[in-house]
Amino acid sequence: MLQVYLVRHGETQWNAERRIQGQSDSPLTAKGEQQAWQVGERAKTLGITHVIASDLGRTRRTAEIIAQACGCDVTVDARLRELDMGVLEKRHIDSLTEAEEAWRQTLVNGTEEGRIPDGESMLELSERMHAALAACLALPQGSRPLLVSHGMALGCLVSTILGLPAWAERRLRLRNCSLSRIDYQQSPWLASGWIVEMAGDISHLDAPALDELQR
Numbered sequence: 001m002l003q004v005y006l007v008r009h010g011e012t013q014w015n016a017e018r019r020i021q022g023q024s025d026s027p028l029t030a031k032g033e034q035q036a037w038q039v040g041e042r043a044k045t046l047g048i049t050h051v052i053a054s055d056l057g058r059t060r061r062t063a064e065i066i067a068q069a070c071g072c073d074v075t076v077d078a079r080l081r082e083l084d085m086g087v088l089e090k091r092h093i094d095s096l097t098e099a100e101e102a103w104r105q106t107l108v109n110g111t112e113e114g115r116i117p118d119g120e121s122m123l124e125l126s127e128r129m130h131a132a133l134a135a136c137l138a139l140p141q142g143s144r145p146l147l148v149s150h151g152m153a154l155g156c157l158v159s160t161i162l163g164l165p166a167w168a169e170r171r172l173r174l175r176n177c178s179l180s181r182i183d184y185q186q187s188p189w190l191a192s193g194w195i196v197e198m199a200g201d202i203s204h205l206d207a208p209a210l211d212e213l214q215r
């Protein structure tokens with residue numbers, strides 16, 4: 001059985017400001033750095049062999065901290081990036097016009113072809129996240145990878161493993177530096193392949209940030 005751990009990066013400046021990031025970037029806040037150290041301390045107990053991160057700055061910084069705790073190197077994979085939010089990237093979520101908010105809502109309300117102009121659809125996001133996950137199956141026997149990615153990206157990955165369509169209404173909250181685990185397994189009482197063992201655990205954090213996904 002292959003266990004794969006999933007971590008959303010630490011709180012960033014734009015998370016705290018409720019500014020849409022997508023594939024744009026902002027640095028971790030002091031809180032975000034603290035969260036990364038705390039999830040790193042927990043990861044140290046999990047036997048992690050590989051740390052693989054989205055190539056954006058916030059995920060690479062989080063991965064560096066986790067990898068240092070686990071004694072691993074960091075590998076980057078751009079397929080783990082956050083959903084491309086197109087023309088709304090960098091915008092404060094409260095600054096959107098009614099039409100712009102309607103575009104954003106299509107990403108969370110179950111609209112199959114939903115997307116922000118110049119951005120990605122949830123189906124396109126799902127396809128690249130599953131490709132990045134499938135690459136873990138080619139790691140040497142006994143590997144235990146930890147992937148560092150983003151809120152929408154990881155939420156879409158976990159929800160689709162549970163059998164929901166990529167564009168399903170979003171009902172899984174993955175806070176900054178939350179830890180999830182998915183297993184590739186053949187158990188008699190579970191579907192073969194990927195299953196969700198744990199999702200969104202923040203018990204290792206002393207004071208979880210009120211990141212922008214839950215306000």
Ligand SMILES: O=C(O)[C@H](O)COP(=O)(O)O
Pocket residue numbers: 008009015019020021022023082085149150151152212213
């Ligand atoms: O702002 C965004 O793009 C999302 O709401 C969250 O993205 P993040 O998980 O990369 O902060």
